[in-house]
Amino acid sequence: MVTATLTAAPRAAAVFDPEAARADFPILARTMHGKPLVYLDTGASAQKPRAVLDAMARAHTECYANVHRGAYWLSEEATSRFEAARETVRGFLNAADPREIVFTANATDAINLVAQTWGRTHLGPGDAVLISELEHHANIVPWQMLRDEKGFELRVAPITDDGTLDMAGFARLLDERVKLVAMAHCSNVLGTILPVAEITRRAHAVGARVLLDGSQAVVHGAVDVQAIGCDFYAFTGHKLYGPTGIGVLYGRLDLLESMPPWKGGGDMIESVTFETTTFAPPPARFEAGTPPIVEAVGLAAAIDYVRGHGMEAIAAHEADLLRYAMQRLASVEGLTIHGTAPHKAAVVSFSLTGAHPHDLATLLDRSGLCLRAGHHCAQPLMARLGVTGTIRASFGLYSTRADVDALVGALERARTILA
The missing domain is CATH 3.40.640.10 (Type I PLP-dependent aspartate aminotransferase-like (Major domain))
Structure with a gap:
């Protein structure tokens, strides 16, 4: 949640409907490799609404x-x-x-x-x-x-x-x-x-x-x-x-x-x-x-x-989505989440034991998922974390729990292939 001081909890916000918002983004109707497109790279560049x-x-x-x-x-x-x-x-x-x-x-x-x-x-x-x-x-x-x-x-x-x-x-x-x-x-x-x-x-x-x-x-x-x-x-x-x-x-x-x-x-x-x-x-x-x-x-x-959607409503939706993603990803065997600060936006970087980030991203791509892999233009931070790179899932207002479920399912399949 990003607020003026970044410490106060947000006031109660109007309910935000990400499924309704998704209809505003034409590209999200596409398929990739015959699978529904799951776009989890908003931190690199967000998709554009019709407006x-x-x-x-x-x-x-x-x-x-x-x-x-x-x-x-x-x-x-x-x-x-x-x-x-x-x-x-x-x-x-x-x-x-x-x-x-x-x-x-x-x-x-x-x-x-x-x-x-x-x-x-x-x-x-x-x-x-x-x-x-x-x-x-x-x-x-x-x-x-x-x-x-x-x-x-x-x-x-x-x-x-x-x-x-x-x-x-x-x-x-x-x-x-x-x-x-x-x-x-x-x-x-x-x-x-x-x-x-x-x-x-x-x-x-x-x-x-x-x-x-x-x-x-x-x-x-x-x-x-x-x-x-x-x-x-x-x-x-x-x-x-x-x-x-x-x-x-x-x-x-x-x-x-x-x-x-x-x-x-x-x-x-x-x-x-x-x-x-x-x-x-x-x-x-x-x-x-x-x-x-x-x-x-x-x-x-x-x-x-x-x-128009309301920044607080979007923030509340993303905070809920982040909690759900952190819980679901923590259940994947061999997966390490990098960055668990208490004040955190809807960005999750992780590594999977035995999998190079680029190889893992390629496997996830075959399931229709778009994620960033590598050092994310932050090589000194990678050195601090003790890794050469990570996979990053970054969520937007159009992201849903179904996207998180698709990511976790694809990771389980990839883990089996890489085992």
Whole structure:
């Protein structure tokens, strides 16, 4: 369950009907290898509801034009829908101002934007950036690259054996040298939900800024950046039932206004001569070139879709499904679940004795199941777990107990074959 503080239980939510919701996703009617499609890879990329597909089709067929530049009606209408999408994202995150919402290519792009703008101007020898053992490569590699150039220290907060962030270890590493704490809101491998409000409070107490990678978190429950208090928040559209090619960086307006641009080009300027350029204010300063116009419309439609169902109702459904999955998978002989933190989203990684993750995923595929196998772009975490890779089942609002039963049945068949 993802809440503003990530510690409080959700209020009673309306009943969510996943079977009814499944009808909104055309691809789920497909079969694979003659079997009903069981899609358990939402953590990598979610399927798209018809509302998103239709909204994007309308954007292409009714009012497609480039935005911010045209003096004709079609361009003005496209611009209106594009900026309305920004307002939709603002409301979704409870940001204070739409100017705090920057559209990017994805969450990786958003994190790199912070590294190459705020990080490049604020980090140097004697400073430190603090991340965790749970991080996706997207929140490791940009800081390593910048560290090698700027000479600051990259610190790594440990996790406990159940996959929880070790807050005592975090506290030992957090001092006045730390200028940025950059952590996942929710682990893409273990589903661990980090206490981000507490992390932010502690980071601010030593003068550090906070960047949160929310790519997994925004899918599983409501996020309130003002309640959390973070300085930056990144997420991607395609994990939130929206299109690929669009992500979001939330940044506090005062910070965005102080940051230099990263990419130069059209639409991020106020004036250009051969001698000098004056840059536009945020968010345009960080949106060089033609933006993801139709993708922004699709992302807004995805947000409207999940909010229409109710984020608390979806979260309650997924929490029930996670409990059921953990119980059923624990009954499979030789199966080890990696990540049993008490605050956990609907993501389950596991290993099966004697089975390489890729071989096991291939066998499960023959039963119509789509699961991710490998290191999940988190090789340091795999090393911490003592494995080279895992199988990951990541659930979405369209996932059901029948999907879990299909997974357990397929695992029992695979175990027999591999024995």
